Amino acid sequence: MTQRLLALWCPDWPAVAAASVAGIPAHRPVAVLAANRVVACTATARAAGVRRGLRRREAQARCPEIFLAREDRDRDARLFEPIVTAVEATVPGVEVLRPGLLVLAARGAARYFGSEELAAERLVDAVAAAGAEAAAGIADALSTAVLAARRGAVVAPGGGAEFLAPLPIAELAAEPGADAKYRADLVDLLHRLGLRRIGDFAALTPAEIASRFGADAVAAHRCARAVAERTVSARRPPPEFTVVYRCDPPIDRVDAAAFAGRMLATRLHAALAAAGTACTRLVVSAETEAGEELSRVWRCAEPLTAAGTADRVRWQLDGWLTHRSRPTGPITVLRLEPSEVVPAGALQLGLWGGSGETEGQARRALIRVQGLLGGEAVQFGVLSGGRGPGERVTMVALGDERVPAADPALPWPGRLPEPAPGVVLVDQPAVLLEAADGAAVEVTERGVFSTAPARLRWGSREWALAGWAGPWPVDERWWAPGSATVRARAQIRLDGEPADARVLLLAYRDGGWRAEGVYD
Incomplete structure (x- = not known):
């Protein structure tokens, strides 16, 4: 059933x-x-x-x-x-x-x-x-x-797909457990592809989705087809995964409870990681000095990280200790029990290759670097608006609000098409693009090469070209004569051994070429 x-x-x-x-x-x-x-x-x-x-x-x-x-x-x-x-x-x-x-x-x-x-x-x-x-x-x-x-509806058994089909595609953003940013980008992409209703998206085959989109799109497609999120591999974990902390002295303050909860979350995820599993349903339990027992189940569509577990434990303890029907005595025992686990392959680890605790350690180390070298010594890249690859990155110091210099959602006509270079060269070194006879290759008023490029010189090194694309003229800020620029971009593929065979993005301005980026 x-x-x-x-x-x-x-x-x-x-x-x-x-x-x-x-x-x-x-x-x-x-x-x-x-x-x-x-x-x-x-x-x-x-x-x-x-x-x-x-x-x-x-x-x-x-x-x-x-x-x-x-x-x-x-x-x-x-x-x-x-x-x-x-x-x-x-x-x-x-x-x-x-x-x-x-x-x-x-x-x-x-x-x-x-x-x-x-x-x-x-x-x-x-x-x-x-x-x-x-x-x-x-x-x-x-x-x-x-x-x-969200509609106050009772869907008949087996009628999930029929219920979802006429709903707007934007409703997929409300799926529990979905990353808000990635899901919003996916919904926008599907809308631009002409898929206006969830039923239009569900009509595509899983193979078509998996071959063209990422893991979030596969999850959204399962939602659109009203397929249950839980996999058959979900199972009841053994009791040794349960972690218990006996509070001495008993806890009656939220800050002390949050500290104990974070410690328990770290211990729990260390045990789960050693067994190659991740938690999708967590039971948070507490016992009070008066013998009262409290328990709450937290369920997640995606496997919990250590940081996510610590957040839920803190929220729950905060709710218990500040509720008007708060426990009759301080908390003496805290217990975390994963009531449902999945293989750890379902858990996407962070940039530093570990749990949320590892992320926290990395952040604390970066803050210390800031203290030694100054606030601007540690910066993060934020996606910004612009036409060139360098313009689309705004560097923001750690701790500052990550606000881009320009809105990336604007149209930006003439923007470099995807994919973007894997490496963006900030200093944009000058290079020489030459024809087979040694003549300099320029961009004419018609927006084409003056002659076919054959070699590229970068400092003391020289490469033959295996191919090229472009140029693409870009007329920027034509409405402001004082800051207007006319430039062109081209992609150049170098010929040589695998270590040297790479694709460069070149920018032509003021009669010369500069290297803007390197493609992986």
């Missing part, structure tokens, strides 16, 4: 939580900002034209009376705990996907209340009694249930 899932979704939860903390009345527009952009807003703010992705100034210009708050996941999780408690008091076995969204098995609730529809109504009423609005959705697959909750 197919397992039916019931999802409960509290709309705009980050904005609702921010308004609750600040004491903002329900009729006033509220938006939550991260990196100076709107990441969540209330219905009243949307009615005034505020949308996700807008910059602060644009949101304020569209809605001057809007209340702006910073993103705070700890706040969101802490205020969501009473909602989870109210739902769990009605139906046990609640699993939290993220603050504002939870899921549970629909079969038991439907049998108890008489039907799936009645179960959904009772749970929505329980959330309302806890002081929040919610919508419920029921379906066979987790992602389908979440999308159904």
